[in-house]
Amino acid sequence: MSRPHADAGQVGGPEPDAGRASLAGPTGPTGPTGATGATGATGATGATGADSAMPTGSITGRRGLVRRATAWRISRSATDGVHGARGGRTAGAIAAGTAILIVALIAGVSIGPVSVPLGAIADTLISHLPWHPAVSVQPIDAAIIWQIRLPRVALGALVGAMLSGGGAAYQGVFRNPLADPYLLGVAAGAGLGATAVIISGGSLALLPVAAFGGGVAAVGLTYSLGAARRRADDAGPRGATGTASILLAGVAVAAMLTAAQTYLQQAHTQTLQSVYAWILGGLSSATWSQAWMILPYVLISGLTLLAYRRLLDVLRVGETEAGTLGVNVPRLRLIVVVAATLGVAAAVSVSGLIGFVGIIVPHVVRLTAGASYRIIVPVSMIGGAAFLVLADIAARTVQPDTEVPIGVITAAIGAPFFLFVLRSRRARAASS
Amino acid sequence: MTGAFAGSSATPARIAVDGLTVRFGTKAALAGVSVSIATGEWVALIGPNGAGKTTLLRAVARMTSSAGSILLGGQPAGRLSHRKLARLIAYVPQHPTLPPEMTGLDYVMLGRTPHLGYFAVESDADRRICLDLLDRMALTDMAGRRLATMSGGEAQRLVLARALAQQAPILLLDEPTSALDLGRRVDALELVDELRTERSLTVLSAIHDLTLAGQFADRLVLLSEGRVAADGQPAAVLRDDLLSETFGAGVGVLRTANGELAVISHRGGVRGVGPRGQHSQRPSSS
Numbered sequence: 001m002s003r004p005h006a007d008a009g010q011v012g013g014p015e016p017d018a019g020r021a022s023l024a025g026p027t028g029p030t031g032p033t034g035a036t037g038a039t040g041a042t043g044a045t046g047a048t049g050a051d052s053a054m055p056t057g058s059i060t061g062r063r064g065l066v067r068r069a070t071a072w073r074i075s076r077s078a079t080d081g082v083h084g085a086r087g088g089r090t091a092g093a094i095a096a097g098t099a100i101l102i103v104a105l106i107a108g109v110s111i112g113p114v115s116v117p118l119g120a121i122a123d124t125l126i127s128h129l130p131w132h133p134a135v136s137v138q139p140i141d142a143a144i145i146w147q148i149r150l151p152r153v154a155l156g157a158l159v160g161a162m163l164s165g166g167g168a169a170y171q172g173v174f175r176n177p178l179a180d181p182y183l184l185g186v187a188a189g190a191g192l193g194a195t196a197v198i199i200s201g202g203s204l205a206l207l208p209v210a211a212f213g214g215g216v217a218a219v220g221l222t223y224s225l226g227a228a229r230r231r232a233d234d235a236g237p238r239g240a241t242g243t244a245s246i247l248l249a250g251v252a253v254a255a256m257l258t259a260a261q262t263y264l265q266q267a268h269t270q271t272l273q274s275v276y277a278w279i280l281g282g283l284s285s286a287t288w289s290q291a292w293m294i295l296p297y298v299l300i301s302g303l304t305l306l307a308y309r310r311l312l313d314v315l316r317v318g319e320t321e322a323g324t325l326g327v328n329v330p331r332l333r334l335i336v337v338v339a340a341t342l343g344v345a346a347a348v349s350v351s352g353l354i355g356f357v358g359i360i361v362p363h364v365v366r367l368t369a370g371a372s373y374r375i376i377v378p379v380s381m382i383g384g385a386a387f388l389v390l391a392d393i394a395a396r397t398v399q400p401d402t403e404v405p406i407g408v409i410t411a412a413i414g415a416p417f418f419l420f421v422l423r424s425r426r427a428r429a430a431s432s
Numbered sequence: 433m434t435g436a437f438a439g440s441s442a443t444p445a446r447i448a449v450d451g452l453t454v455r456f457g458t459k460a461a462l463a464g465v466s467v468s469i470a471t472g473e474w475v476a477l478i479g480p481n482g483a484g485k486t487t488l489l490r491a492v493a494r495m496t497s498s499a500g501s502i503l504l505g506g507q508p509a510g511r512l513s514h515r516k517l518a519r520l521i522a523y524v525p526q527h528p529t530l531p532p533e534m535t536g537l538d539y540v541m542l543g544r545t546p547h548l549g550y551f552a553v554e555s556d557a558d559r560r561i562c563l564d565l566l567d568r569m570a571l572t573d574m575a576g577r578r579l580a581t582m583s584g585g586e587a588q589r590l591v592l593a594r595a596l597a598q599q600a601p602i603l604l605l606d607e608p609t610s611a612l613d614l615g616r617r618v619d620a621l622e623l624v625d626e627l628r629t630e631r632s633l634t635v636l637s638a639i640h641d642l643t644l645a646g647q648f649a650d651r652l653v654l655l656s657e658g659r660v661a662a663d664g665q666p667a668a669v670l671r672d673d674l675l676s677e678t679f680g681a682g683v684g685v686l687r688t689a690n691g692e693l694a695v696i697s698h699r700g701g702v703r704g705v706g707p708r709g710q711h712s713q714r715p716s717s718s
Contacts (some may be wrong), residue, residue, distance in 0.1 A: 318531075322545075323514065
């Protein structure tokens with residue numbers, strides 16, 4: 001009893017109210033409660049508050065009362081059929097996501113200024129198989145499909161899967177519903193790297209390399225600064241959490257690098273347009289070589305995150321308790337961060353800073369398919385791929401002459417859709 | 433189900449703590465504590481707030497870095513991996529985190545973590561162990577229910593079920609009953625007692641309620657300001673002089689007609705002006 005709330009105390013001891021507000025959030029934001037708690041505070045404070053408050057969720061005392069009050073509200077939604085057997089739920093969610101993804105891929109290839117028939121798509125694909133049967137396809141259709149549309153759709157799917165999967169993993173490992181894949185500074189670092197190449201007039205081939213390097217270096221800096229803090233306030237091999245200090249270091253590093261990037265950007269007005277276009281992100285320059293370039297990173301990262309999805313579920317009871325269950329939490333966190341960073345940095349290096357995908361897709365999955373990371377991680381990857389491919393179709397078709405930045409589309413379509421899911425779930429909960 | 437625990441019951445589960453010191457900054461939360469708990473024994477840690485009860489539990493579970501020696505079944509605790517430690521010790525925290533969306537069965541299955549490979553998923557055998565435990569805890573209908581819908585008593589038994597799913601021979605309980613009313617407290621401690629007999633568990637627990645501690649534990653260790661003030665049979669530790677010294681004046685021991693010891697607090701009066709013993713029970717509670 002000498003340290004009644006040791007977990008909470010580590011980052012300065014949140015007020016009971018903070019603990020109450022975010023109680024439902026990290027472990028499974030059940031709509032209104034979790035979301036309110038998370039967004040009650042802003043920026044760095046929000047991240048810290050939510051994180052430090054999590055372990056204090058308890059079955060006792062004042063919080064117990066609050067928990068039961070929350071519980072009552074949640075229990076009314078228990079009949080909506082979402083919480084059946086987990087195995088069947090996972091398979092169902094993966095099947096549904098895959099079906100949506102297939103539709104999105106086909107639509108992505110066939111829709112555009114020149115619309116191509118589905119038969120031509122099939123024939124073009126067949127013509128690239130080894131020992132393929134003889135097919136006849138218009139050369140112009142084949143070129144559009146194979147040289148322009150397919151690489152763009154493939155790249156969009158890879159980037160979308162990586163951003164969403166990375167966001168889901170970050171939300172799990174930092175137990176923070178506000179986490180997105182850019183949390184630890186990967187976007188700021190990549191932006192600075194890309195800006196440096198553009199203003200120096202370097203070869204465009206260097207752009208992805210610089211962005212990737214900048215992103216990875218930024219996360220490395222964040223992690224070493226945050227982890228150094230963790231050693232200083234050592235609470236023992238299992239007690240140490242250090243999550244809050246890593247998140248705060250991420251906020252600081254991102255702010256620092258963004259300041260440098262903005263300064264460079266504004267100091268070189270002649271390249272302002274191209275820097276700005278890169279920062280906004282997009283898939284308009286997609287090529288097969290870009291897709292092949294990031295594929296290994298996406299594969300390694302994605303498979304690693306999938307392999308650790310069960311342990312992310314163990315982490316839902318908090319870092320300290322996960323430690324007593326035999327999980328080496330600092331190692332788990334490091335592996336997940338390294339894997340997510342490599343994949344996200346690779347995605348960002350070819351697509352720029354596409355926002356919103358990495359935070360909203362995991363939450364839609366959580367609200368519709370279930371709060372277990374065994375569902376959230378794989379289904380977020382599939383759903384993120386589908387979402388970005390669909391968003392890209394809109395980006396290149398809503399205006400006849402120019403493309404709309406894809407980040408505008410992801411937010412303009414994604415935010416209302418997310419709010420719709422949030423509201424309809426709450427309405428269902430209230431009426432059942 | 434008993435077959436599944438045969439392995440753990442054969443494991444020697446002696447806890448030997450020697451010269452244990454834990455510092456938080458400059459303050460020593462524990463200063464040279466030595467305690468030994470035999471396999472199958474239930475030892476309760478008692479003492480006022482801040483005496484070091486939780487710190488001692490956390491140190492034994494390697495959740496706090498410490499100086500001194502901790503042997504678990506003869507092995508130095510510091511050399512054990514997270515997984516090995518979790519197969520040897522199950523720790524029930526005072527304020528467990530209960531993810532509201534998780535089902536009862538999924539929660540108990542978390543206890544199988546130290547037995548699963550990092551990338552493995554639970555087998556049918558793991559599921560069976562956990563369903564049997566839910567059955568044992570009278571929580572069968574909780575398997576598919578979400579934690580958000582459970583009462584305090586149900587949650588308490590569920591957390592205990594998760595700990596038992598670890599199949600560890602040592603059970604550490606930090607104030608296991610602080611959330612429960614008196615009737616549920618007795619039920620919960622009876623359950624722990626039955627389980628330790630069934631499974632030959634070594635139990636080390638911090639218990640605020642001195643009367644209950646004396647009724648259930650084989651031995652009491654009274655901690656005061658990070659040191660062992662007394663260690664022995666309940667009758668030897670629950671004495672007016674010892675308790676007044678550590679808890680302040682106003683705490684006294686009554687012997688009931690059937691020989692049980694009840695620790696009570698006196699309000700003001702001849703016992704002096706010490707703080708009201710918020711941790712002791714009124715006479716009617718025994």
